[in-house]
Amino acid sequence: MRQVGALSESLEDYLETIYNLQVENGAAKVSDIADARGVSMASVCQALKRLDREGLVDYSARESLELTPEGRRLAQKISSRHRFVFRFLSHILGVDKDVAEKDACSLEHHLSKETLSHLVAFTQFAESGFCGEEKIMDSYRRSERTGQVRGPRRRPRRRQGRPRHREGPFLSELKPGRRARIMHLHASCAIRQRLVDMGLLPGVEVEMIRVAPLGDPVEVKIRDLSLSLRKSEAAAIEVEPLP
Amino acid sequence: MKRIRVALAGNPNVGKTSVFNQLTRSSQHVGNYPGVTVETISGSCRYGDYELDFVDLPGTYSLTAHSEDEMEARRILLYNPPDVVVHVVDATGLARNLYLTVQLMELRMGLVVALNMSDEAEEKGTMPDIDLLSEVMGVDIVPTIGHRGTGIDELKSSIVSCYESGDSPRRISYGRDIDRSIAPISSILAEAGDLFFPPRYAAAKLLENDEEVRSTLEEELPRNVFAEVSRMADGERERLEDLFGDDLAVVMAEQRHGIASGAAEEATMDSRARSTGADLTREIDNVLLSRVLGLPIFGLAIYLTFWLTFTVGAPFSSLLEYLFGQLGGLVESLIAPGLLRSLLVDGVIAGVGGVLVFVPNIALLFLVISVMEDTGYMARAAFLMDRFMHRIGLHGxxxxxxxxxxxxxxxxxxxxxxxxxxxxxxxxxxxxxxMSCSARLPIYLLVAGAFFPDHRALSLLIIYLVGILLAVGLAKLMRVSVMKGENSPFVMELPPYRIPTFRGLFSHVWLRVRHYLRKAGTVILAFSVLLWLASSFPVPDSYAVDEMLRSGRLAPARPGEAGTVEALDLERSTEVSGTISSPEITAARKAQGIETSLAGRTGHLIEPLLKPAGLDWRIGTALIGALGAKELFVSQLSILYSMGGSERGTESLREVMRRRYSPYTGISIAFFILIMAPCIATLAVVRKETGSWAWALGQFVGLTLLAYLVSLAFYQISRLFA
Structure with missing residues (x-):
């Protein structure tokens, strides 16, 4: 089994590009690869030949090419590393998205397996842990803004699920009669599973029907199904309002 | 004859129970409310050479293990697998119903889909192409109309042919990435030997981190094999969650939704529904759930429920009471006085009467509840009240x-x-x-009449309020202690309004009443006899009043005349003398009988405990009697005070109490009655409904303890100020 880092940095980048193009467009053409990497067709061909020799790509000078099973596996590894490093930089550390993208491109090749697994563990801890009453990440962002650092007051509780950075707007903010598309579910594991089971999942269109006379819960409609849910549950559903 | 075991699965409100009724011809309730089938109900029918045994699973939206109903349905399917599963699907909401079909397909059992409410779908124009859908999903599909019985024979024949062919549904694909992670785990599980679950299903559930499947595998598999698969699953889960950037269970659920809605879209030619019923439902809800009218209408519905259950039910209950009273009188006139007569009259007949007297109320209440459920209003009631109830730690x-x-x-x-x-x-x-029940009212009236004759209404109000506040506090307390855990999600379907069928209502009411009579009735009867035993035995060797008559201290009064001595006087001192009338003699005997009985002795025994709460052994004995039924407290106490027959009634008991006790004792009694152990009928029903004596007895002991503490605290504190 080939590990990340066994190839040269640039060949790994090529592999990743091919993989991404295949996922996005269904096929990777030499011209697209050249565009994506910002290099000439000729250098792409050079690289492809070397990847072919390594048994990672099936390239016989055709217009489109295939990754071999091993190539695909390696590419997936590189790609998921890339996404992880990017996420770590931008979501956890708060690095600007463009900078994070650039840094992820170079960092992804040089991280040892050991460091990576610790980073993954740390990310999980940071995203789900608590610093006193506050989530660690919220506390960190606040301290970044104010320049003030505060240690945890309480033993961190373990929470199920992995809350992401919230952006909003949320289903609970929708006015009756308005429609929206569900973007993301932030709820805890059990509630999220229940929401998904009832058909409240990303990509689905919902309409806010009404708010109960006492102000809670709310009634929403998805497809032909009327559902009631508490505002606290609706507040965990990130939506994109539709006109 | 061969037997085929068939399980009926399906979402709530898809007419599953009416299909079940048509299949088995048994009477069973058709619910229109999420989760109405709490216990599974079975039935059977013959088809050709086969005997088909059906079990009706609880209605569920999914087979993930997040609610009681789902767990129950899943356990039956996994640990007691049927030969064929029939999935009843609402044809008007195909996409969301097929989500469950996909999960059932994973179980790799013979599967037949009954496309129910096909008439409604036809009307709405959402009826899918059956052949195409069957092709896409790879399962047999039969259109049915549950309430009319259309398609039921075809369904039976499909079940039989599914059983004969032995085909299991095709494999579900979760996309290449996840499939690749499932494959190696699944093959290890397949080699490990016979499992409860199909290996691929188990592998998928391990990836989803399903606690129940995981722990079953832990028990079933050799330790090293389990360690290996669980390590693999954990690693793969981590990798995949990184890849998808989301919880894997949710990703896989999305995939199932994708398969379901894809199939539904492909098979439904005209996907734009001509909406009919749904809009009517919305119009109705615009009134019933509106800001202005929603709560008043709900209040009216509640008032009607009360009125029907208790006011309309009252004459029936009184009639039953009267009939049992007559029956008791008849037996009394036939059998000579003695233990046998007492057992029959005060034990058996009173016990059976005590069971039956609730029947009119239960029947009427469940009639109203069935109407609310079958129309779909019950879900709205929860919608309206959830905010208020959620505040106090409960559910709408x-x-x-x-x-x-x-x-x-x-x-x-x-x-x-x-x-x-x-x-x-x-x-x-x-x-x-x-929630202070109406049987406690006579006791409050007695206490209020004795000690606060000018403030009866106010004192009643306070007692009821104290009960409500204690309930709220206790609910909160339970929520943070024994019942800790995440609030159950309120995500609930508001089903379209439907007109209930007479048959459905009737069978629901009948089922409940039968249930009550069978299960609770036997326990109530048994306890009534036990309580009778406790307050009748042991019998005193001789009665003091007889001794005094024999010794000449007392002489019988002339018939029709009141004596100079009353039964109550005897109790205070045996030094009295004079004449005594014959009802007073009987009353004195009865009083002594109870005092020497087990109940009376227990009363004496616990008196040191009761004293600090302002209570004495008589009240203790009466409280033991109140376990049978709260209203017995009054009659028990009047016997103890030798009030005897009804001639003097509660009027004089009130006076005796005023003379003997302080108002603080009165309040202490009221608190005790309010909080103490519920009557045995409640005990029996709680035992039945929770399925365990632990809860029933825990409640019994816990509430009695609380009652004691509250009375004690009140009495002691009041003494400080008095």
């Missing part, structure tokens, strides 16, 4: 049972069946007795 659906509790705790406990979540249901049941 707890409101109606709590309200019924003011009438009678027994039907109220049974009404908690509408709650889906077990924890919500248990908390509601445990605090329900604090």
């Amino acid at each position: 659906q707890s409101f109606i049972p709590m309200l019924i509790g003011f009438g009678c705790t027994v039907p109220a406990i049974m009404a908690t069946r509408v709650l889906n979540d077990r924890r919500d249901r248990l908390v509601t049941m445990m605090v329900l007795p604090l």
Whole structure:
């Protein structure tokens, strides 16, 4: 089994590009690869030949090419590393998205397996842990803004699920009669599973029907199904309002 | 003859139970409320050479293990697998129904889909192409109309041919990435030998981190194999969650939704529904759930429920009471006085009467509840009240049972069946007795009449309020202690309004009443006899009043004349002398009988405990009697005070109490009655509904303890100020 880092940095980048193009467009053409990497067709061909020799790509000078099973596996590894490093930089550390993208491109090749697994563990801890009453990440962002650092007051509780950075707007903010598309579910594991089971999942269109006379819960409609849910549950559903 | 075991699965409100009824011709309830089938019900029918045994699973939206109903359905499917599963699908909401089909397909059992409500789908123009859908999903599909019985024979024939062919549904693909992670785990599981689950299903559930499947595998598999697969699954899960950037269970659920809605879209030619019924439902809800009218209409509905259950039910209950009174009188006139007569009259007939006297209330209450459920209003009731109930740590659906509790705790406990979540249901049941039932009213009236004749209404109001506050506190307390855990989600379907069928209503009411008579009735009867034994035995060797008559201290008064000595005087001192009338002699005997009985001795025994709470052994004995039924407290106490027959009634008991006790004792009694152990009928019903003596007895002991503490605290504190 080939590990990340066994190839040269640039060949790994090529592999990743091919993989991404295949996922996005269904096929990777030499011209697209050249565009994506910002290099000439000729250098792409050079690289492809070397990847072919390594048994990672099936390239016989055709217009489109295939990754071999091993190539695909390696590419997936590189790609998921890339996404992880990017996420770590931008979501956890708060690095600007463009900078994070650039840094992820170079960092992804040089991280040892050991460091990576610790980073993954740390990310999980940071995203789900608590610093006193506050989530660690919220506390960190606040301290970044104010320049003030505060240690945890309480033993961190373990929470199920992995809350992401919230952006909003949320289903609970929708006015009756308005429609929206569900973007993301932030709820805890059990509630999220229940929401998904009832058909409240990303990509689905919902309409806010009404708010109960006492102000809670709310009634929403998805497809032909009327559902009631508490505002606290609706507040965990990130939506994109539709006109 | 060969038997085929068939399980009926499906979402709530898809007419699953009516299909079940048509299949088995048994009477069973058609619910229109999420989770109405709490226990599984079975039935059977013959088809050709086969005997088909059906079990009706609880209605579920999914087979993930997040609610009681789902767990139950899943356990039956996994650990007691049927030969064929029939999935009843609502043809008007195909995409969301097929989500469950996909999960059933994973179980790799013979599967037949009954496309129910096909008439409604036809009308709405959403009827899918059956052949195409069957092709896409790879399962046999039969259109049915449950309430008319259309398609039932075809369904039976499909079940048989599915059984004969032995085909299992095709494999579900979760996309290349996840499939690749499933494959190696699944092949290890397949080699490990016979499991409860199909290996691929088990592998998928391990990836999803399903606790129940995981722990079953841990028990079933050799330790090293389990360690290997669980390590693999954990690693793969981590990798995949990184890849998808989301919880894997959710990703896989999305994939199942994708398969379901893809198939539905492909098979439905005209996907734009001509909406009919749904819009009518919306119009109705615009009134019933509106800001202005929603709550008043709900209040009216509640008032009607009360009125029907208790006011309309009252004459029937009184009639039954009267009939049993007559029966008792008849037996009394036939049998000579003695233990046998007492056993029959005070034990058996009173016990059976005590069971039957609730039947009119229960039947009427469940008629109203069935109407609310079958029309779809019950879900709206929960929608309207959830905010208020959620505040006090309960669920919107707890409101109606709590309200019924003011009438009678027994039907109220049974009404908690509408709650889906077990924890919500248990908390509601445990605090329900604090909703002061109507049987306690005579006691409050006695106390208020004796000590606060000018403030009866106010004192009653305070007692009821204390009960409510204690219930709220106790519910909160349970929520943070024994019933800790995440609030159950309130995500609930508001089903379209439907007109209930007479047959459905009738069978539901009948089922409940039968249930009550069979299960609770036997326990209530047994306890009534036990209580009778406790207050009749042991019999005193001789009665003091007879001794005094024999020794000449007392002489019988002339018939029709009052004597100079009353039974109550005897108790204070045996030094009295004079004449005594014959009802007073009987009363004196009865009083001594109870005092020397087990109940009376227990009363004496616990008197040191009761004293600090301002109570004495007589009240203790009467409280033991009140375990049978709260209203017995008054009659028990009047016997103890030798009030005897009805000639002097509560009027004089009131005076005796005023003379003997302080107002603080009166309040202490009221608190004790309010909080103490519920009557045995409630005990029996709680045992039945929770399925365990632990909860029933825990409630019994816990509430009695609380009652004691509250009375004690009140009495002691009041003494400080008095």
